[in-house]
Amino acid sequence: MHATRPLDPYSIKFCKDFTQDVYLLTNVCNIHVCNFTCYQNNEDILSKHCKYGSPTELISQTDFDVETKLLHICRTNQWLNNANLWILGLCKCNHDLKLIDALGKDGKALAYYIIN
Numbered sequence: 001m002h003a004t005r006p007l008d009p010y011s012i013k014f015c016k017d018f019t020q021d022v023y024l025l026t027n028v029c030n031i032h033v034c035n036f037t038c039y040q041n042n043e044d045i046l047s048k049h050c051k052y053g054s055p056t057e058l059i060s061q062t063d064f065d066v067e068t069k070l071l072h073i074c075r076t077n078q079w080l081n082n083a084n085l086w087i088l089g090l091c092k093c094n095h096d097l098k099l100i101d102a103l104g105k106d107g108k109a110l111a112y113y114i115i116n
């Protein structure tokens with residue numbers, strides 16, 4: 001099976017085929033592999049400290065921490081980029097979702113990128 005062909009949304013096998021596509025695409029294009037761009041300096045290289053945070057912490061089940069107000073989403077693979085299965089299945093490409101605080105450093109950088 002090839003994950004590149006368009007799926008027929010009217011097929012009775014759509015759900016099964018979509019699930020298989022997402023599984024294949026996840027393993028082919030949404031697994032992080034550290035390379036030179038992951039390290040900002042020699043110390044990071046020596047300590048293998050990836051600036052993207054990989055490998056990430058495994059989380060056995062999705063949970064909301066009332067005290068910190070943080071949502072911990074289930075993660076069963078330490079190297080999987082933050083992915084939305086529908087985006088992955090429909091666009092058939094890698095992506096890495098990230099929540100951006102509009103008032104934080106990333107939010108300001110994004111605003112600057114959009115308006116320039």
Ligand SMILES: [Zn+2]
Nearest residue numbers: 034038050054
């Ligand atoms: Zn990395």
